[in-house]
Amino acid sequence: MNFQQIFGNLPETEASAPGRVNLLGEHTDYNDGFVLPIAIPQKTTVQMGFSNDGQHHFYSQNLDQQVSILEINHTPLGFASYIFGCIQILKKEGYKIPSLNLYIKSSVPIGSGLSSSAALEVATLRAIRQLLNLSINDVEIAQFAQQAEINYAGVQCGIMDQMASSLADTEHILFLDTRTLSFCLLPFPSKAEIVVIDSGVPRRLASSGYNQRRTECEQAAQLLGVKALRDITRLEATEDLPEPLRRRARHVVTENNRVLEVLQILETRHVASVERFGKLMNASHASLRDDYEVSVPALDMLVEILQETPGVFGARLTGAGFGGACVALVAKGEGRAIATTVLEQYNYHSGYTGRVLVPTTGF
Numbered sequence: 207m208n209f210q211q212i213f214g215n216l217p218e219t220e221a222s223a224p225g226r227v228n229l230l231g232e233h234t235d236y237n238d239g240f241v242l243p244i245a246i247p248q249k250t251t252v253q254m255g256f257s258n259d260g261q262h263h264f265y266s267q268n269l270d271q272q273v274s275i276l277e278i279n280h281t282p283l284g285f286a287s288y289i290f291g292c293i294q295i296l297k298k299e300g301y302k303i304p305s306l307n308l309y310i311k312s313s314v315p316i317g318s319g320l321s322s323s324a325a326l327e328v329a330t331l332r333a334i335r336q337l338l339n340l341s342i343n344d345v346e347i348a349q350f351a352q353q354a355e356i357n358y359a360g361v362q363c364g365i366m367d368q369m370a371s372s373l374a375d376t377e378h379i380l381f382l383d384t385r386t387l388s389f390c391l392l393p394f395p396s397k398a399e400i401v402v403i404d405s406g407v408p409r410r411l412a413s414s415g416y417n418q419r420r421t422e423c424e425q426a427a428q429l430l431g432v433k434a435l436r437d438i439t440r441l442e443a444t445e446d447l448p449e450p451l452r453r454r455a456r457h458v459v460t461e462n463n464r465v466l467e468v469l470q471i472l473e474t475r476h477v478a479s480v481e482r483f484g485k486l487m488n489a490s491h492a493s494l495r496d497d498y499e500v501s502v503p504a505l506d507m508l509v510e511i512l513q514e515t516p517g518v519f520g521a522r523l524t525g526a527g528f529g530g531a532c533v534a535l536v537a538k539g540e541g542r543a544i545a546t547t548v549l550e551q552y553n554y555h556s557g558y559t560g561r562v563l564v565p566t567t568g569f
């Protein structure tokens with residue numbers, strides 16, 4: 207079913223936004239720290255038109271589901287909450303938004319940690335901006351998207367996903383300071399490409415583990431007398447903290463320093479920089495495993511297989527951990543072959559069924 211078959215006319219406009227993968231800077235965003243995401247090739251497209259019955263209608267091709275909402279209704283549940291949230295946030299900002307028809311289709315894997323939710327929000331906001339000719343910039347789009355996700359979908363998220371979807375593309379890594387929102391776009395190393403493999407491990411402990419880590423970081427910052435762990439740059443400052451706060455703080459401090467080092471090497475564009483970038487990804491994984499304790503044996507195995515494969519510069523778990531995906535930086539042109547052999551070994555030895563998410567198999 208296409209837009210016309212669902213709504214009886216053609217869309218007025220269409221906009222897209224990509225998913226993202228975080229290359230470095232894990233669990234740093236809620237510590238006011240630094241992150242380095244990049245857009246992935248998969249994207250969400252929103253086709254949009256005016257509705258003439260006073261209701262919003264949202265149709266998702268992926269879910270084959272339609273939700274209709276009267277303006278005065280309470281926030282809907284499920285996927286419609288993300289879209290309704292975007293509309294409500296724009297209204298709160300003073301924009302007049304008419305009743306809309308939305309048709310959503312996406313190649314971003316949903317719920318795999320590649321941020322299909324941010325892609326949905328950013329594509330929705332871009333389509334509305336285009337349809338109504340609103341003068342909103344890309345940073346505002348990201349901010350509105352984040353507010354929609356927090357206040358309407360009920361997900362306490364940072365701003366990395368929305369900033370990455372709104373500002374990055376597949377050729378440019380986003381460096382983002384999550385405290386000041388200052389950012390820059392860095393060209394992706396020409397010698398490399400990325401591989402993303404889903405471990406197939408369900409993220410059962412993810413939300414409780416995530417909340418616990420957040421609390422531990424807040425406690426550590428309080429004991430150190432700073433607003434957030436971002437304010438600690440020297441590792442020695444963390445040495446007197448009680449365990450496990452010392453280890454948690456050590457991860458955040460070293461991870462922020464790793465991101466800043468990559469920022470520097472990407473800016474200089476030295477040919478050797480990609481090897482160093484890979485080594486820092488490996489160090490990030492070790493830190494997430496040993497100090498932050500958010501890895502699981504299957505993720506360690508997947509990362510290890512990746513790291514031992516020729517052509518791989520570096521690999522780490524990506525996302526909150528406890529399951530989910532791994533990202534690797536590999537030699538350009540070799541991504542598909544590397545992903546295929548690594549997946550075969552991983553599936554055989556781990557007992558899980560992994561899945562290659564990037565490079566894409568075409569859609």
Ligand code: ADP
Nearest residue numbers: 266268284285312316317318319320321322323
């Ligand atoms: P992710 O890591 O993919 O962002 P989330 O749990 O944050 O995982 O967001 C997934 C949710 O976003 C889905 O459950 C759904 O409500 C919504 N969503 C994302 N993409 C789509 C889509 N194409 N169609 C309908 N809903 C979508």
Ligand code: MG
Nearest residue numbers: 321322323324
């Ligand atoms: Mg999400």
